Amino acid sequence: MSSADETMAKHPFVARFIDQGRARSTEGLPQWWADFRTSALQRLVGLDVPGAKDEEWRFIRLASLAGEEFVAEFDADRQVNENELSEVTVPESAGARLVFSNGQFLPELSDTSALADEVTVTTWSQLREAGDLDEIHDYLDIADFWEDDLFYNLNGANFEDGAVIMVPRNEVVETPIHIVYLANGEGNDFAAHPRNIIVAGESAQVTVIEEFAGAGEGTYFHNVVDEISLGANAKVRHIKVQQDQTTAYHFARNVITLSQDSNYEGTAVNFGGQLSRNDSYARFDGKNIECTLDGLAYVQGRQVTDTHTAIDHALPDSTSYQLHKTIVDDRAHSVFNGKIFVRKDAQRIDSNQLNQNLVLSPRARVDTKPQLEIFADDVVCSHGATVGQLDDEQLFYLMSRGIDAERGQAILTYAFAAEVLETIGVDSLRERLEEQVLEVTSAVAE
Amino acid sequence: MSSNIENILDQPYEAGFVSDVEMETFEPGLNEDVIRRLSAKKNEPEFLLEFRLKAYRHWLQMEEPDWANVTYEKPDFDAIRYYAAPKKKPKKDSLDEVDPAILEVYDKLGIPLQEQKMLQNVAVDAVFDSVSVATTFRKKLAEAGVIFCSFNEAVQDHPELIEKYLGSVVPYTDNFYAALNSAVFSDGSFVYIPKGVTCPMELSTYFRINTQDTGQFERTLIVCEDEGYVSYLEGCTAPQFDTNQLHAAVVELVAFDNAEIKYSTVQNWYAGDEDGKGGIYNFVTKRGICEGVNSKISWTQVETGSAVTWKYPSCILKGDNSVGEFYSVALTNHHQQADTGTKMVHLGKNTKSTIISKGISAGVSQNSYRGLVKMSPSADGARNYSECDSMLIGDRCGAHTFPYIDVRNPTAQVEHEASTSRIGEEQLFYFLQRGIDEEDAISMIISGFCKDVFHELPMEFAVEARKLLGIKLEGSVG
Numbered sequence: 001m002s003s004a005d006e007t008m009a010k011h012p013f014v015a016r017f018i019d020q021g022r023a024r025s026t027e028g029l030p031q032w033w034a035d036f037r038t039s040a041l042q043r044l045v046g047l048d049v050p051g052a053k054d055e056e057w058r059f060i061r062l063a064s065l066a067g068e069e070f071v072a073e074f075d076a077d078r079q080v081n082e083n084e085l086s087e088v089t090v091p092e093s094a095g096a097r098l099v100f101s102n103g104q105f106l107p108e109l110s111d112t113s114a115l116a117d118e119v120t121v122t123t124w125s126q127l128r129e130a131g132d133l134d135e136i137h138d139y140l141d142i143a144d145f146w147e148d149d150l151f152y153n154l155n156g157a158n159f160e161d162g163a164v165i166m167v168p169r170n171e172v173v174e175t176p177i178h179i180v181y182l183a184n185g186e187g188n189d190f191a192a193h194p195r196n197i198i199v200a201g202e203s204a205q206v207t208v209i210e211e212f213a214g215a216g217e218g219t220y221f222h223n224v225v226d227e228i229s230l231g232a233n234a235k236v237r238h239i240k241v242q243q244d245q246t247t248a249y250h251f252a253r254n255v256i257t258l259s260q261d262s263n264y265e266g267t268a269v270n271f272g273g274q275l276s277r278n279d280s281y282a283r284f285d286g287k288n289i290e291c292t293l294d295g296l297a298y299v300q301g302r303q304v305t306d307t308h309t310a311i312d313h314a315l316p317d318s319t320s321y322q323l324h325k326t327i328v329d330d331r332a333h334s335v336f337n338g339k340i341f342v343r344k345d346a347q348r349i350d351s352n353q354l355n356q357n358l359v360l361s362p363r364a365r366v367d368t369k370p371q372l373e374i375f376a377d378d379v380v381c382s383h384g385a386t387v388g389q390l391d392d393e394q395l396f397y398l399m400s401r402g403i404d405a406e407r408g409q410a411i412l413t414y415a416f417a418a419e420v421l422e423t424i425g426v427d428s429l430r431e432r433l434e435e436q437v438l439e440v441t442s443a444v445a446e
Numbered sequence: 447m448s449s450n451i452e453n454i455l456d457q458p459y460e461a462g463f464v465s466d467v468e469m470e471t472f473e474p475g476l477n478e479d480v481i482r483r484l485s486a487k488k489n490e491p492e493f494l495l496e497f498r499l500k501a502y503r504h505w506l507q508m509e510e511p512d513w514a515n516v517t518y519e520k521p522d523f524d525a526i527r528y529y530a531a532p533k534k535k536p537k538k539d540s541l542d543e544v545d546p547a548i549l550e551v552y553d554k555l556g557i558p559l560q561e562q563k564m565l566q567n568v569a570v571d572a573v574f575d576s577v578s579v580a581t582t583f584r585k586k587l588a589e590a591g592v593i594f595c596s597f598n599e600a601v602q603d604h605p606e607l608i609e610k611y612l613g614s615v616v617p618y619t620d621n622f623y624a625a626l627n628s629a630v631f632s633d634g635s636f637v638y639i640p641k642g643v644t645c646p647m648e649l650s651t652y653f654r655i656n657t658q659d660t661g662q663f664e665r666t667l668i669v670c671e672d673e674g675y676v677s678y679l680e681g682c683t684a685p686q687f688d689t690n691q692l693h694a695a696v697v698e699l700v701a702f703d704n705a706e707i708k709y710s711t712v713q714n715w716y717a718g719d720e721d722g723k724g725g726i727y728n729f730v731t732k733r734g735i736c737e738g739v740n741s742k743i744s745w746t747q748v749e750t751g752s753a754v755t756w757k758y759p760s761c762i763l764k765g766d767n768s769v770g771e772f773y774s775v776a777l778t779n780h781h782q783q784a785d786t787g788t789k790m791v792h793l794g795k796n797t798k799s800t801i802i803s804k805g806i807s808a809g810v811s812q813n814s815y816r817g818l819v820k821m822s823p824s825a826d827g828a829r830n831y832s833e834c835d836s837m838l839i840g841d842r843c844g845a846h847t848f849p850y851i852d853v854r855n856p857t858a859q860v861e862h863e864a865s866t867s868r869i870g871e872e873q874l875f876y877f878l879q880r881g882i883d884e885e886d887a888i889s890m891i892i893s894g895f896c897k898d899v900f901h902e903l904p905m906e907f908a909v910e911a912r913k914l915l916g917i918k919l920e921g922s923v924g
Contacts, residue, residue, distance in 0.1 A: 055513070059852075345841065359856035362823070366854075370862070372847040377838035377868040385851055387821075388859040 011049055013066040014150070017191070018044050020072045021157035028128045032137050040156030047150045059335040059367040060306050065249050065275060070191035070221050072158075073103040077188055080106065081215070084182055088213045088243075090429050093178035098123060098163050101182045102220070103192020105161050114175050119206075120166035121177055124195065127164060136164055139197050142227050143255045145281045145310070151251045155193040155225045162195040162224075165208060169201040169231070176207040176237075176426050181222065183214035183244060191221040198226065200234035200262075207237040209429060212272065214245040219274075224252040230262035232286065237265050239424055241433065244272035246303060251277045260286025267424060269433060270297040270305050279308040284346075287317040295324040296420040298437065299332035306335040313342045313349045316376075322353040325420050327413060328364040337369045338383065344375045353383040358390065358416050410441040472529040478502065481629055484529050488598050491605050494612075501618035501628030508622045514785040515814040515846055518754045521692045521727060528630045528663070590646050592676075593638035597665055600636035607638060611669055615698040615735045615762070623694040623729040623756075627663045631696065634664035639674035639705070648904055650679040666697040670705040672738060677708040679907055690718075690753060692727045699734030701741035703765065707734060708744045710903055712911055715751035722781025725753025732759035736768030736794075744771040746902040748911040749786060758816065760789035763797035763828075770799040773899040777915060778811035778843070787817035787834075787848075792825035792858065801832040802898050806915075807843035814846040821858035828855065834864040837895055889915070 021041050026034055049066045050057040078101040085099065095114025098121065099106045105123045112121045127133045146152035163179045181194060200206055212222060222244060230236055244250045250273040256264055268278050282291050297305045311320045326334040334357065342349050357366040370383040390412050398408035417437045424430040472480060481502055485495040510520055587594050593604060601608050618628035635651045651666070670676055693715060699707050709732075718725025728751075734743035745759035761770030772788035790799035799819065807813040815834045836845035847864045869891050877887030892915055893900070900908050 347841070357853070359853060359858075362856055364854075364856060366851070368851045368853075370847070370849060370864070372836075372864060372866055373844070374836065374838065374846065374866045375844045377841045377843070379838075380865075380867060382863070382865040383847070384864070385849070385862040386860060387851060387853040389856045 011066070013049055013068075014044055014047060014154075016069065017154050017158060020191075023072075024158065024160065028131065030133050030137070032140075033133065036141060037157055040153045043148065043153045044150070044157055047148070047153065050150060056308065056337075060275065060277070060304055060333070065221070068189060068219055068221065068249075070189050073190045073192040076102045076190035076220075077184060078102040078104050078106070079184055080109065080182055081184070084213065084215055085109065085180070088180055088211055090176065090178050090209060090426060092426050092428055093176050093209065096121065096175040097178045097180065099180045099182065100161065100194065102184055102188075102190050103161060103181070103194055103222070115173065115177070116171070118168050118171055119173055120164060122164050123161055124159070124164060125161045136166070136197055139199050139227060139229050142229055142257050143281060143283055145255065145283070146253055149253070151223055151277075152225060152253050155195060155223050155253070158191075159193040159195040159225070162197070164197045165206065166197075166199040167201060167204040167206045170203045171201070172204070173206040176209055178209045179211065181212045183212070183218060183220050183222070183248065184216070186216040186218050189219050189221075191223060193223045193225075196224070196226045198228040198236065198238070200230050200236050202231040203233045204231065205235040207239070207426065209239045209241070209426060211241040211243070212250060213243045214248060214272070216245060217247045218245055219247050219249070220245075221249040222251070224250075226252065226254040228254065228256045228264070230256070230258045230264055232259045233261040234259070235263045237425065238267070239426065239429065240266070240268045240278070241429070242268070242270045242272050242276060242278065244276070246272060246301060247274050249273060249275050252279065254278070254280040256280065256282040256291070258282065258284050258286065258289045258291060261288050262286070263290045265292040265423075266294065267420065268293075268295040268307070269421070270295070270299075270307070271436070273303065273305065275304045277306045277308075281310045281312065282320070283312045284314050284318050287315055289318040290320070291318070292321045293324075294322065294420050294423060296417055297326040297334055298417065298440065299326070299334055300329040300440070301332060302330070303332045304335075305332075308337045308339075310339040310341065311351065313340070313346045313351065315343075316345065316347045316349065319350045320352070323420060324355045325357070325416065326366065327358045327360065327417060328366055329360040331361070331363045333365040333367075335367045337371065339371045339373065340381060340383065342374045342376050342379050342381060346376050347378040349376065349379040349381065351379070351381045355383075355385040356416070357385075357387040358413065359387060360389070360413070410438070413441040414438050470530070471527050474527050475524045476526070476528055476630065480528055484630065484632070487529065488601070490601055493605075493609050494601060497613065497618065498629050501625050502630075504619055505622070505625035505629055508625055510622050514756050515812065515816070515848070516754050516756065516783040516785050518727065518783070519690070521690065523626070526692060529632060586646070591640045591643050592645050593636065594649050595636055597631070597634040597636050597667070600667075604636075604638070607669065608636070608667070611667055611698065611700055613698075615700060615733050616696050616731050620731060624696050624731040627665060627694045627696045627731070631663045631665040634666045634695070636666075637668040637676060637678060639670040639676045641671040642673045643671075644674070645676040648677045648679055650681070662691075662693045662695070664695045666695070668698070668707055668709070669700045670702065670707050672703040672705060674702075674705045676706075677904060678710070679904060680709070680711045681714070681910075690725060690727055693729070693752075695730045695732075697730070697732040697759075699743055701734065701736050701738065701743055701768075703738030704740045705738060706742040706744075709734070709746070709759070710907055711747040711749075712907055712914065713747065713749045713751055713755075714914060717751045717780065717782050718753040720780050722753065725782075726751065728752035728755045728757060730757040732757065733762065734760070734770075735762040736765050736770065736797075738768070739765040739794075740767045741765050742769040742771070744773075744902070745788065746773040746899065747775070747786075748899070748903070748907075748914065749774065749776040749784060750914050752784070753782060755782075755784040755786055757786045758788055760791070761799065762791045762793065763799065763825075764793045766794040767796045768794055769797070771902075772799075772801045772803070773902040774803045775806070775896045775899045775911070775915070776804070776813055777806045778808070778813045780809040780811060782809075782811040784812070785814040785816055787815045789818040789820070790830060791818075791820045791822070792828040792830070793822050794825065794828075796827040797825055798828070799830045801830070801834070803832075803834040804896050804899055805834070805836040805845055806839065806892065806895070807836070807845050808839040810842045812844045812846070814848060815864075816848040818850040818852065819860055819862070821853040821855045821860065823854045825855050826857050828858040830858075830860045832860075832862040834862075835895070836864070836866040837892075838866065838868045
């Protein structure tokens, strides 16, 4: 048997995606894209669904995902429920919104009229139609960190659409750009592989909100790759909100490459998905860079959420921060692994990481593994991790002021989450998320 | 500064001599026959031979682990001699009967058994290559009801205790090196503290590998009954050979209700030369179980030697309110690699654990902390506090931290902190301007960095540990 056949026989989950990738149209595909797809398909042959022995996957089980039979996204119904869309509207982003449904672009619901002509805010599908893809070639596959990763290659072999945002040199985009991925998952178990490209040129500034939302009970699969390139002195604020259906699967790989003097501030909010995985890799290609990778995950029921981050200080004189919080209720399970690498000769690095986990139920589970790998001596690196329940003394303090225990618990849980949410500078989005947390915590209290 | 630090670090290995004691050895190689011969040589009861053979058969099915953050040439298990013992027999009743050549070795190492016996009131069991050569203070301990003897003697005199507890904490299936040890272990120490007895003195074992190509596979078993207390010290050295030698020990501790075991190690196996040639592979499984309520197990280790260290002294906190502690200083220099840490598995209610780990890396060495804190669903009100600090000396070495935290109980509290830094120019300047030279300054700064751990060591070990770090770092400042 050839190795391709072996993969087919051993891993029908992978084989299905290889078939789907091979069946995709090559019409209007530039050579470099076709080549990239081919190489991803080749790498998929022989890749296993990772198991518990794989260090990167040891805390979660992929058996349920691997047992699903997803159809390609274009075979899925992409009708949009207008109510759904209005629920995730961000007024600040009026005239700067891209809407996708089931992984496919919906031009009729998108509007980029508020943005200057110099700023490119479009999609792979539109550029392909216009035969105008070549300028994004340089921003595809910008790091080899996930070269052998199953999900990165599933995306590489199958992606056809996703947002493309390119901000030229010195351009400051005031309007936050909102990318919305809706899912119409009811009984429609598709797999979509969005690939978002965000490029900020020298001294450019932009805020991007990437939001996934779905209502209903679908077991669809969002398998996302974001590639974010920052030029010298560029500034990117990236807020990701993942509220996929709690029956869905959400996997994402975020690659961030940073040039000198640039500043990336990322906040990842994960509320949705029966199984969600959000991984970020930040590579420092210059000096004097600042990078923040914050996160908040709130999971209930039997949800599982897993976040892995890798901050790669390849060069000296930079700073990184990370505050990752999780709230785990019912029988939910959260995982965090935060790696900080300081390479040889990358001196004068200042890196701080804090992971805090709040456990609300006796059957909840938390796994955390902060990790430092330091190869230079003139550095200040620290990490901390805590796992526990609400502080009795804080609760007592509130109760002594006439707030009952349930309300007190809700306030404290909310406050725990708010520390991450309050850094979100887009007011309506921050308020919406804060309200959402408050609603859940109050419901828990009742 | 750095060139000076390097000088300090280049201090020669003082315990690296070979002594010419007549040895009786097996041919290199491992198979069931070797194990049977080994067992027969020691006149072992049937259950022990069975244990060895089961372990060997299981070991054959296992693969050498490669998850640790170390790289080394895998040992050739057929090139190792599984038995090496000083020829003079039979067992001595007093030190006067021990071969003077052996005693001389211990003198060179600074462990004059006689002197310790006289002055320090410490009972010593000395293990030379694989076989225990002398146990001091036997009588005095026996009066208190404490059994402290070599493992082989325990097998002969107290087989029921060995059968009951051997493999009860570290089963032979536990890991690759524990399985190998279970199959071929040669000797070690056995301690039994009966109910209500506080061991009248600190017990101590010195391990020494002397013969080239031998592996040392000792086995230590300490059982502490209700309300018992024992403090146990372990020290290790080996001569300088330019081939790697394997040391795969297993240590098992069992503490019952209200019992306390304090286990301290100063490990100074030969670390190889400056280019990383030779040195000991130190692959050790150490685990204690707090079986009873309010019991306590405390591990303190100062790791300065070995080419490759792979060691995680652990506590299983089964009894309610039991306490586990781990205090560690790990120093690596030149090409040394250490992957060390602990596992605290909380099963009982209100169990507590503390982890203090100090890693110092210099030269081109790699120093990793790897730890697990596990709060089981039954561990109501359990607490853990972990602090892992690393210090880097020079810009060619690495410091790594891999803590695993796994919590399945909402009332459990876990706190973990880690930091990495170096000796600041400003700190040094402060010492210098007060007339303290750089070498002393570094030594004092390191001492301060490790203070929390040294505090936990018994007096004479604390002095030795401080001296050892001083020697290891001597001439390294610039």
